[in-house]
Amino acid sequence: MADVLHFADRIILPYQPRAVVIYEGDNDTGRFNVPPATIASELKQIISQIHTELPDTRVYVMSVKPSLAREVVWDKAQETNQLYQTLAASDERLRYIDVATPFLRADGKVMDDIFIDDGLHLNDKGTAIWAATIKAALMAGGRLLRRNQRLAAQKRGAELLSACPRSGKDSQPFSCFLVTADLFLGMLRIRAP
Secondary structure (H helix, E strand, C coil), X not given: CHHHHHHHHHHCHHHCCCEEEECCCHHHHHCCCCCHHHHHHHHHHHHHHHHHHCCCCEEEEECCCCCXXXXXXXXXXXXXXXXXXXXXXXXXXXXEECCCHHHECCCCCECCCCXXXXXXXXXXXXXXHHHHHHHHHHHHHHHHHHHHHHHHHHHHHHHHHHCCCCCCCCCCHHHHHHHHHHHHHHXXXXXXX
């Protein structure tokens, strides 16, 4: 997570993305023994940087995935995931993507047929599960964003239209028409894929 924090001003902010997906914590918990609280603190700093510069950007935080190679530190990864979930629940612009659960069997143990020989990196089956999970979360987040944009546009439209005089010498039907047309076009852009 420290690398993303250090380079966020170069790898995220210049591109002004509408959404950022962050997958961090696997090496932090499994290789470098970084405490979960430190990882979460660095994530908060990254999110703060993003939202200071790009206040409307959605941030998707992916859980740390389980692996055969790092079963001994899975408890640290789970603690990190819990901190990620709590953080994501604190702001409507944040989403938590649980990529851990799809990799677990019914007994709670990690699947053994989703990794290459090192027991850490995903094989084709693991990658397919991973991709489907991420895609579902991004699609759901996009629908929620568009819904919130529509609601905001409807509220804005109601406020603007209520300011338009309906009759009399102060009536400005053309300017009120432009407001209505602008809102309609804005709604079309919001609904576009």
